[in-house]
Amino acid sequence: MAQGSFAEATLRVFRGDSKGGAPADYRVPLVPGMVVLDALHSVQSHQAPDLAVRWNCKAGKCGSCSAEVNGRPRLTCKTRMDSLPLDQPITIFPMKAFPVIKDLVTDVSWNFTVNKKIPPFSPRPGVAWKMYQRDVDRVQEFRKCIECFLCQNVCHVLREHGKQEQFGGPRFFVRTASLEMHPLDGVSRTRVLKENLGIGLCNITKCCTEVCPEDIHITDNAIIPLKERVVDEFYDPLLMLVRKIRGAKKV
Amino acid sequence: MNSNYETHEHDVLIIGAGGAGLRAAIEALAQGVSVGVVCKSLLGKAHTVMAEGGIAAAMANVDEADDWRTHFRDTLRGGKFLNNWRMAQLHATEAPERVRELEQWGALFDRTENGEILQRAFGGHTFKRLCHVGDRTGLEMIRTLQDRGVHLGIDVYMECTITRLLKDGDRIAGAFGYWREQGRFVIFKAKSVVICTGGIGKAWKITSNSWEYTGDGMALAYDAGAELMDMEFVQFHPTGMVWPPGVQGILVTEAVRGEGGILRNKDGERFMERYDPKKLELSTRDVVARSIYTEVREGRGTEHGGAFLDISHKPADYVKRKLPSMYHQFLELADVDITKGPMEVGPTCHYMMGGIRVDAETAQASIPGLFAAGEAAVGLHGANRLGGNSLSDLLVFGRRAGLAAAEQARRCAAPTIDSSQIQEAERSMLTPFERPDGDSPYAIHEDLQGAMQSLVGIFRNEEDLRQALSQLEKLSERAARVRVEGSRLFNPGWHLAWDLHSMLTVAEAVTRSALARRESRGAHSRIDYPALDDAWGKKHNVVVKKAGTMTLVESPVLEMPDDLKQLFAEESAPK
Numbered sequence: 119m120a121q122g123s124f125a126e127a128t129l130r131v132f133r134g135d136s137k138g139g140a141p142a143d144y145r146v147p148l149v150p151g152m153v154v155l156d157a158l159h160s161v162q163s164h165q166a167p168d169l170a171v172r173w174n175c176k177a178g179k180c181g182s183c184s185a186e187v188n189g190r191p192r193l194t195c196k197t198r199m200d201s202l203p204l205d206q207p208i209t210i211f212p213m214k215a216f217p218v219i220k221d222l223v224t225d226v227s228w229n230f231t232v233n234k235k236i237p238p239f240s241p242r243p244g245v246a247w248k249m250y251q252r253d254v255d256r257v258q259e260f261r262k263c264i265e266c267f268l269c270q271n272v273c274h275v276l277r278e279h280g281k282q283e284q285f286g287g288p289r290f291f292v293r294t295a296s297l298e299m300h301p302l303d304g305v306s307r308t309r310v311l312k313e314n315l316g317i318g319l320c321n322i323t324k325c326c327t328e329v330c331p332e333d334i335h336i337t338d339n340a341i342i343p344l345k346e347r348v349v350d351e352f353y354d355p356l357l358m359l360v361r362k363i364r365g366a367k368k369v
Numbered sequence: 370m371n372s373n374y375e376t377h378e379h380d381v382l383i384i385g386a387g388g389a390g391l392r393a394a395i396e397a398l399a400q401g402v403s404v405g406v407v408c409k410s411l412l413g414k415a416h417t418v419m420a421e422g423g424i425a426a427a428m429a430n431v432d433e434a435d436d437w438r439t440h441f442r443d444t445l446r447g448g449k450f451l452n453n454w455r456m457a458q459l460h461a462t463e464a465p466e467r468v469r470e471l472e473q474w475g476a477l478f479d480r481t482e483n484g485e486i487l488q489r490a491f492g493g494h495t496f497k498r499l500c501h502v503g504d505r506t507g508l509e510m511i512r513t514l515q516d517r518g519v520h521l522g523i524d525v526y527m528e529c530t531i532t533r534l535l536k537d538g539d540r541i542a543g544a545f546g547y548w549r550e551q552g553r554f555v556i557f558k559a560k561s562v563v564i565c566t567g568g569i570g571k572a573w574k575i576t577s578n579s580w581e582y583t584g585d586g587m588a589l590a591y592d593a594g595a596e597l598m599d600m601e602f603v604q605f606h607p608t609g610m611v612w613p614p615g616v617q618g619i620l621v622t623e624a625v626r627g628e629g630g631i632l633r634n635k636d637g638e639r640f641m642e643r644y645d646p647k648k649l650e651l652s653t654r655d656v657v658a659r660s661i662y663t664e665v666r667e668g669r670g671t672e673h674g675g676a677f678l679d680i681s682h683k684p685a686d687y688v689k690r691k692l693p694s695m696y697h698q699f700l701e702l703a704d705v706d707i708t709k710g711p712m713e714v715g716p717t718c719h720y721m722m723g724g725i726r727v728d729a730e731t732a733q734a735s736i737p738g739l740f741a742a743g744e745a746a747v748g749l750h751g752a753n754r755l756g757g758n759s760l761s762d763l764l765v766f767g768r769r770a771g772l773a774a775a776e777q778a779r780r781c782a783a784p785t786i787d788s789s790q791i792q793e794a795e796r797s798m799l800t801p802f803e804r805p806d807g808d809s810p811y812a813i814h815e816d817l818q819g820a821m822q823s824l825v826g827i828f829r830n831e832e833d834l835r836q837a838l839s840q841l842e843k844l845s846e847r848a849a850r851v852r853v854e855g856s857r858l859f860n861p862g863w864h865l866a867w868d869l870h871s872m873l874t875v876a877e878a879v880t881r882s883a884l885a886r887r888e889s890r891g892a893h894s895r896i897d898y899p900a901l902d903d904a905w906g907k908k909h910n911v912v913v914k915k916a917g918t919m920t921l922v923e924s925p926v927l928e929m930p931d932d933l934k935q936l937f938a939e940e941s942a943p944k
């Protein structure tokens with residue numbers, strides 16, 4: 119642990135609201151094991167009591183504390199101060215793809231509206247409620263998502279092109295995958311993926327996978343298989359027919 | 370009523386969107402009434418999301434001999450018979466159905482070989498009883514409930530804090546609050562209100578709890594005239610992280626011990642052999658927390674004042690699969706690989722057994738139209754909660770509260786709210802901005818945490834508790850003069866200034882109740898009264914506001930009916 123080598127660090131934190139703002143510098147004393155969120159709390163207690171930050175668990179479990187630290191989207195509660203170069207100011211900015219409310223707090227409410235577009239879990243009628251670990255394993259990966267929205271924040275379709283209207287974003291492909299691949303689910307969401315969530319706009323750059331703090335293989339395990347389903351269903355009628363005849367066992 | 374305020378009207382208003390609040394909302398909605406849910410954080414971030422180890426339900430998927438009777442007995446034994454027996458009975462009998470229902474709503478639990486929900490061992494449970502998903506059970510639960518609730522059509526008011534309950538004469542009429550984002554005030558008019566706001570861990574310094582755990586619901590209910598019961602029973606979870614200081618208090622799930630983790634002191638002794646040779650690490654939390662604390666006090670603690678918890682004798686793959694978030698938590702936050710070596714752990718303030726007194730069947734509090742469920746309510750757990758019993762509590766009593774609140778709303782007419790209550794609520798929120806000087810809310814909070822940590826912790830005595838009371842009084846005076854800087858726009862200092870009122874109210878209730886209970890029982894350990902006292906085993910401590918002051922009254926423990934008593938006789942009879 120880089121203990122004692124730097125007794126203090128400088129945080130360069132965005133201060134402002136929807137009308138604009140600028141970074142401000144704060145000196146913070148270092149404590150062993152300190153994470154960026156601790157440093158922000160220290161600023162709140164001693165220097166800027168109105169500094170707006172979201173957090174809940176401080177253990178990487180709730181996905182509230184997302185921000186851009188030294189230009190990289192991360193959970194501030196899992197970013198150790200001693201993993202950063204402390205001889206320079208540490209910049210902490212709000213997620214760029216979402217409108218700023220104040221300081222590090224952004225308006226992420228759009229995500230909640232996207233979620234409503236996805237048809238909920240709908241068990242096939244008459245199934246016996248038995249599932250095997252090997253079938254559950256694959257879906258459990260997607261269910262690890264803590265909704266930090268870091269993947270949404272880096273996806274260029276949202277971040278650069280602002281296609282919030284047409285595009286659901288990686289988080290909601292993960293969510294759709296968790297429903298589509300549920301061993302007992304009985305409805306198809308391929309039309310929703312194509313028409314409402316705009317999965318076709320994703321060009322598999324994998325930026326989302328790189329930032330996921332839960333190590334979900336968003337692109338390989340969720341998006342690509344879902345894209346294949348869309349292709350199969352809408353562009354390969356023969357395969358569709360075969361599936362229908364086989365009794366529509368979902369894979 | 371004054372039309373200057375943003376107003377929303379619902380049949381049932383639920384305060385809190387954790388497991389209890391969401392389950393209540395789903396049930397109330399199923400009754401065909403309109404439901405609003407308010408929460409301080411974003412939807413899905415409530416405390417329930419952090420629960421790790423599992424949910425207790427006697428499904429007998431792994432240990433076939435398990436059934437509700439054993440679960441009932443374990444819960445009462447763990448709670449040292451201070452539990453409301455009827456709640457414990459309802460809980461033990463209904464929990465399996467609530468878990469199955471969750472699965473039918475899309476939750477995916479770990480499986481047994483023949484495709485059933487897998488169950489693991491936990492402290493104080495006779496059988497393997499905790500349904501789980503690795504070590505992120507709470508996330509699975511809250512996401513399932515959240516998605517179901519949203520699709521059924523509950524109205525959710527996120528990042529909105531309730532600061533006062535509104536009344537129409539004796540009955541409940543709604544609530545007053547503010548949007549955290551803009552700081553604007555808002556009024557909710559409702560025929561029934563369900564409080565599901567969780568616990569109070571943020572009043573202690575070392576805690577596993579989030580910023581939301583400031584005892585709001587308990588204070589709101591108390592201020593409105595409801596009764597708080599058994600407030601002295603605060604659970605210190607035996608295993609929180611102790612090092613490095615930046616992560617102190619973060620929970621190390623009991624699932625580590627459930628999966629075979631072993632506790633040792635600095636001399637390598639498996640010290641639980643001294644304190645509970647039969648159950649060892651799987652003893653109840655109160656016993657394990659006290660044991661670790663005692664080892665440390667007697668000089669056998671680790672370098673940083675804790676104990677070693679070791680799971681590295683299990684295959685690395687197994688540890689990573691069963692305890693993935695613990696593996697990452699220690700690797701990333703403490704540079705420790707738990708598949709290779711031990712973790713350093715020590716007690717952390719974790720859970721509130723006490724809370725708003727409610728009726729077992731309906732979850733109604735002593736105020737007509739006011740209900741409470743989850744950690745904010747009292748009764749199920751008695752003097753000590755067993756791990757896993759909280760998540761099942763949320764579902765069983767969340768559902769019951771939602772049902773009864775909807776029925777109540779259907780029975781009664783819309784309440785009226787007189788504007789003086791609202792003006793008063795607004796004024797008390799705004800005055801901190803007007804003060805030219807006064808303490809910062811952060812400084813008062815830090816002193817409160819220091820006082821509770823050192824004076825109202827695991828081991829208590831008369832002198833400390835009296836000192837705590839006098840410190841709380843001074844802190845309350847400082848809080849009454851708290852000063853807030855900045856604007857009303859998303860201002861955490863302002864938010865904390867209000868939270869302080871809740872924390873101080875509840876901390877006082879805890880301390881007064883602890884002072885009154887001159888015995889040691891469950892999570893309440895008095896060094897000056899180390900034994901169980903039968904007389905105290907027959908009564909609850911109840912706190913109520915009378916003429917503006919906190920008053921303690923005693924209330925008898927409900928007598929268990931003979932058929933349930935028989936369950937304990939049967940088991941202790943020789944086989």
Ligand SMILES: Cc1cc2nc3c(=O)[nH]c(=O)nc-3n(C[C@H](O)[C@H](O)[C@H](O)COP(=O)(O)OP(=O)(O)OC[C@H]3O[C@@H](n4cnc5c(N)ncnc54)[C@H](O)[C@@H]3O)c2cc1C
Pocket residue numbers: 384385386387388389390407408409410415416417418419420421422423424425506507529530531532565566567568577578579581585586620719720742743744745756757758759760761763
């Ligand atoms: C780290 C950790 C691990 C745990 N693991 C387990 C486990 O494995 N098994 C188990 O059974 N239990 C476990 N517990 C305990 C369990 O998680 C909690 O007791 C339970 O989740 C509480 O649920 P709740 O619905 O009562 O409240 P919460 O889930 O905490 O929800 C409270 C809600 O109230 C809202 N709220 C609070 N005040 C206000 C206000 N003034 N205005 C508006 N809204 C308000 C909050 O925003 C939140 O939405 C664990 C707890 C922790 C901290």
Ligand code: SF4
Pocket residue numbers: 272273274275287288319320321322323324325326327337341
């Ligand atoms: S892979 Fe697709 S979803 Fe992920 S960041 Fe790239 S474009 Fe966005």
Ligand code: SF4
Pocket residue numbers: 181262263264265266267268269270288289292329330331332333334336
């Ligand atoms: S998929 Fe990963 S990055 Fe995206 S919201 Fe979920 S946890 Fe965060």
Ligand code: FES
Pocket residue numbers: 172173174175176177178179180181182183184193194195196
């Ligand atoms: S505070 Fe919960 S993930 Fe960071």
